[in-house]
Amino acid sequence: EADIYQTPRYLVIGTGKKITLECSQTMGHDKMYWYQQDPGMELHLIHYSYGVNSTEKGDLSSESTVSRIRTEHFPLTLESARPSHTSQYLCASKPTGAQFYNSPLHFGNGTRLTVT
Amino acid sequence: DQQVKQNSPSLSVQEGRISILNCDYTNSMFDYFLWYKKYPAEGPTFLISISSIKDKNEDGRFTVFLNKSAKHLSLHIVPSQPGDSAVYFCAASYTDSNYQLIWGAGTKLIIKP
Numbered sequence: 493e494a495d496i497y498q499t500p501r502y503l504v505i506g507t508g509k510k511i512t513l514e515c516s517q518t519m520g521h522d523k524m525y526w527y528q529q530d531p532g533m534e535l536h537l538i539h540y541s542y543g544v545n546s547t548e549k550g551d552l553s554s555e556s557t558v559s560r561i562r563t564e565h566f567p568l569t570l571e572s573a574r575p576s577h578t579s580q581y582l583c584a585s586k587p588t589g590a591q592f593y594n595s596p597l598h599f600g601n602g603t604r605l606t607v608t
Numbered sequence: 609d610q611q612v613k614q615n616s617p618s619l620s621v622q623e624g625r626i627s628i629l630n631c632d633y634t635n636s637m638f639d640y641f642l643w644y645k646k647y648p649a650e651g652p653t654f655l656i657s658i659s660s661i662k663d664k665n666e667d668g669r670f671t672v673f674l675n676k677s678a679k680h681l682s683l684h685i686v687p688s689q690p691g692d693s694a695v696y697f698c699a700a701s702y703t704d705s706n707y708q709l710i711w712g713a714g715t716k717l718i719i720k721p
Binding site: 494496498501532533534535536537540551569582583584594596598599600601604 | 610612617640644649650651652653654657659678697699708709711712713714717
């Protein structure tokens with residue numbers, strides 16, 4: 493079905509470390525998204541991209557950054573991890589085009605990040 | 609201010625019975641609604657959607673009802689099965705938002721054997 497991959501699945505890291513969460517999709521989708529989600533809470537959009545070299549911040553203020561050098565790859569980087577960054581990070585994608593406006597997002601399995 | 613609200617954090621239903629999950633919204637501009645299902649340690653998977661021009665959409669055991677005047681939608685699962693135990697998220701979008709999704713906080717559905 494949907495081929496979108498996130499690595500690592502789980503990460504425990506100390507405060508101050510730099511980390512990169514990987515997200516790749518093999519569907520050729522132009523639109524990609526990063527969400528942050530805590531238990532019992534809604535998904536919050538932190539970054540999105542509508543194509544190569546296009547990145548935008550989402551609704552939730554985040555200290556992370558993203559890049560989109562290749563269509564299939566949308567990594568998220570935290571320069572200095574803090575305990576407040578502990579959360580689940582979900583990557584998603586969908587195709588571009590008017591016929592896909594209401595197409596559902598395809599999600600990866602997420603990265604559960606714990607910062608100690 | 610939460611624009612999409614799922615007021616029941618959890619719901620417990622007997623296997624074989626009907627599960628009804630509710631979702632309320634405040635923004636009258638929303639014109640498309642989706643339900644996603646999420647298992648622990650996995651990403652959400654799309655379940656069913658409905659456009660604001662309809663009041664019902666059905667797909668197998670899943671039916672979504674939309675009441676625009678009440679700004680309310682519900683997801684019915686009949687009959688409920690053990691594999692339906694998951695967190696269910698309601699999400700909404702509207703044309704001028706570039707179809708960005710606004711999410712509810714989810715309802716954890718537990719199907720009892």
